[in-house]
Amino acid sequence: MAQIELAGKMFDIDEDGFIQDASDWDENVGAAIAPTEGVTEMTEEHWKVVNYIRDYYLEFGVAPMVRKLCKSTGFDMKKIYELFPSGPAKGACKIAGLPKPTGCV
Amino acid sequence: MADGQTNGKTPKLDKLDKGPWPSFVKEIKRAAEKNPMSKDLLGQLELSYEDKIGHWKHGGIVGVLGYGGGVIGRYSDVPEKFPNVAHFHTIRVNMPAGWFYTSDALRTLCDIWEKHGSGLTNMHGSTGDIVFLGTRTEQLEPIFSELTKEGFDLGGSGSDVRTPSACVGPARCEWACYDTLKLCYDLTMEYQDELHRPAFPYKFKFKCSGCPNDCVASVARSDMSIIGTWKDDIQVDQAAVKEYEDKGLNIQRDVCGNCPSKCMDWDGKTLEIDNRLCVRCMHCINAMPKALRPGKERGACLLLGSKAPIVEGAQLSSVLVPFMKMEPPYQELKDLCEKIWDLWCEEGKARERVGEFIQRVGLGNFLEAIEVEPSPYMIAHPRDNPYIFYEDYFEEGDEEDEDEDGDE
Numbered sequence A: 001m002a003q004i005e006l007a008g009k010m011f012d013i014d015e016d017g018f019i020q021d022a023s024d025w026d027e028n029v030g031a032a033i034a035p036t037e038g039v040t041e042m043t044e045e046h047w048k049v050v051n052y053i054r055d056y057y058l059e060f061g062v063a064p065m066v067r068k069l070c071k072s073t074g075f076d077m078k079k080i081y082e083l084f085p086s087g088p089a090k091g092a093c094k095i096a097g098l099p100k101p102t103g104c105v
Numbered sequence B: 001m002a003d004g005q006t007n008g009k010t011p012k013l014d015k016l017d018k019g020p021w022p023s024f025v026k027e028i029k030r031a032a033e034k035n036p037m038s039k040d041l042l043g044q045l046e047l048s049y050e051d052k053i054g055h056w057k058h059g060g061i062v063g064v065l066g067y068g069g070g071v072i073g074r075y076s077d078v079p080e081k082f083p084n085v086a087h088f089h090t091i092r093v094n095m096p097a098g099w100f101y102t103s104d105a106l107r108t109l110c111d112i113w114e115k116h117g118s119g120l121t122n123m124h125g126s127t128g129d130i131v132f133l134g135t136r137t138e139q140l141e142p143i144f145s146e147l148t149k150e151g152f153d154l155g156g157s158g159s160d161v162r163t164p165s166a167c168v169g170p171a172r173c174e175w176a177c178y179d180t181l182k183l184c185y186d187l188t189m190e191y192q193d194e195l196h197r198p199a200f201p202y203k204f205k206f207k208c209s210g211c212p213n214d215c216v217a218s219v220a221r222s223d224m225s226i227i228g229t230w231k232d233d234i235q236v237d238q239a240a241v242k243e244y245e246d247k248g249l250n251i252q253r254d255v256c257g258n259c260p261s262k263c264m265d266w267d268g269k270t271l272e273i274d275n276r277l278c279v280r281c282m283h284c285i286n287a288m289p290k291a292l293r294p295g296k297e298r299g300a301c302l303l304l305g306s307k308a309p310i311v312e313g314a315q316l317s318s319v320l321v322p323f324m325k326m327e328p329p330y331q332e333l334k335d336l337c338e339k340i341w342d343l344w345c346e347e348g349k350a351r352e353r354v355g356e357f358i359q360r361v362g363l364g365n366f367l368e369a370i371e372v373e374p375s376p377y378m379i380a381h382p383r384d385n386p387y388i389f390y391e392d393y394f395e396e397g398d399e400e401d402e403d404e405d406g407d408e
C-alpha cells in the first residue's frame, strides 16, 4: 500500500488516493488533500460541504446521497462542481477523509 | 518479462482461439503484438483461468475534472505480475445516434486511443457507447481533451442518465414510427447535466426504438423504453399480399397463424385485420414488408422499468403511456421523465432502479405520485386479470369512460 504525508502525518492510501483510516483525519489533512482534487483554496463554502459529508458519515456510516447533500447545503449540482471539479464522490468525499465509495459499473 | 508467471504462454486461452467461432482472444493477441497492456491482459486472464478467480479489484474512483461519470476505474490485484495492467480503466465515449460514423471519425478515435491506452475497443458496449478498454489514471485528462477537441464527449456511468441510444430508425429503416435519431440527440443534449453529474439513486437509461421490432432491445435494457407504434390501421396493399401468396408464402398458416392476437384472416383474395385487437407485434409486417406497413398515425409507446439482474432479478419494461406523439421539443416526454426523477430521487433507496422502486411502492402509488391515470394497457392481460379495482364502478352517476377501444 502506498503512503503519503499529509499535514505532517503519514497515511496509507489506496490507488485512487483515498486515505484508509478515516479516524486520523482532521481539517489540516483535508486541506492537504484538496489540491490533488483541483481545489486550490478551501473556502468557507468548501468546508460547509466537507463538514456536512463528514458529519453524515460519522453518524450513518455512509456518504450522503448527492441529492441530500445539495438539499442540506443549499448548493445545486453546478455549485458543487464549481467547488469540487472532480465531483462530490471523488473530490469532496476524498477531502472529507471518507473511505472510497463502493464502485459501480 | 512483464507477463509474469505465465511466461507469455497462454494454453487455456489458446483453446478459445480454436474452433469455428471468432474469439476475443484472437483480437487481444493481435493487439498484444503492438501493445504491452494487451499482452499483460492476456497473461492476467490466463492466470484467472488457472486460479479460477478474477484478478481485478472491485471498483475504482477515477474521472476527469468537471464530470462525475464516464470513466470506470479498474485495478489489477496482481500488479507486480502484470505491471502494464496495474491500471486498466474503461472510458465510455458517447456514440453518435444510430452509430453512424465517417471512416475519418473512426480513425481519429483509434489514433487517440492507441496513443493513450491499450488500443482495445468494444464497439459498442451494451449501453451503446464506444468503449475504450484499459488505460492509466494519468492518461485520462489527455484523452478527454483530445476527444473533446475532435467533437466527442464522454458517456454516462454510475448513478446518472446513461448515454441515450437509438436504432438506425428513419435513416435506413422504413418501419420507423418516429425519428429515433433526433429524439436520442435531443435527450442527450437536454440532459447533459444529468448525464455527466450523477445525482440519482442509480442509473437511468433511455433507449429509442423506431418500431416494436425494438432493435436496441429497449424493452429489456432501458429504464425508459421509447418504442415506436401507431394508432390507426396497418396499411395493406392487397395486390401485393396476393403476390406473396403467388410466390409460395402460406399466408393463412405462416402469417395469420402466427399472429399473437389471432386477428387476421386470409381468404385467398383479401387480407382482413381486426385492428382493434392487433397488439402491434410487427410479425405480419416483417413477414410481408412489401404488402404491409405500420399505420399513418404514428408516435411511440413509453415503457418503464427494465433492468439486468444486478441487485435484484431481471425485469422488462412495462407500459406507462400507450401512445405519445414524438415530435420536438418532446415536452410531454421530458415533463414526465422529470416527474419520475423527482419522485424516485426523493423516495428511492441508493442503488434502486426505478423498476425496483415501482415494485416496492406499488404501481398504484407510483402512478398517483407522477399523475398518470392507470389504464388497462399497463396490464399484460387486461381481459384476464381480476385483481384491478376500479373505484369508478362504485361512484354514483358513473361518467362515461372516454376511451374504451382496447386499441393499442
Ligand code: HEM
Residues within 6 Å of the ligand: A105, B054, B056, B072, B074, B088, B090, B092, B124, B125, B126, B127, B128, B129, B131, B308, B309, B310
Ligand atoms: C464478477 C465480476 C463482474 C461482474 C458480476 C460484472 C457485471 C457487470 C454488469 C452487470 C454490467 C452491466 C451490463 C449492462 O450494461 O447491462 C457490467 C458492465 C461492464 N463491466 Fe463488468 N462485471 C464484472 C467484472 C468486470 C471486469 C473484471 C471488467 C474489466 C476488466 C468489467 C468491465 C465492465 C465494463 C467495461 C462494463 C461496461 C460495458 C458497457 O458499457 O457495455 N467487468 N459488468
Ligand code: HEM
Residues within 6 Å of the ligand: none
Ligand atoms: C399453504 C397453503 C396454501 C397455498 C400455498 C395456497 C395457494 C394458492 C394459490 C397459488 C392460489 C392461486 C392464486 C392465484 O391464482 O392468484 C390460491 C387460490 C385460492 N386459495 Fe389457496 N392456498 C393455500 C391455502 C388456502 C386455504 C387454507 C384456503 C381456504 C381456507 C384457500 C383458499 C383459496 C381460494 C378460495 C383461492 C381462489 C382465490 C381466487 O381465485 O380468487 N387457500 N391458493
Ligand code: SF4
Residues within 6 Å of the ligand: B167, B168, B169, B170, B173, B174, B175, B176, B177, B209, B210, B211, B212, B213, B214, B215, B216
Ligand atoms: S426498431 Fe424498428 S424502426 Fe428501428 S431499426 Fe429496428 S425495425 Fe427499424
Ligand code: SF4
Residues within 6 Å of the ligand: B258, B259, B260, B261, B262, B263, B264, B273, B277, B278, B279, B280, B281, B282, B283, B284, B285
Ligand atoms: S402486428 Fe402482430 S398482432 Fe398486429 S395484426 Fe400483425 S401479427 Fe397480428
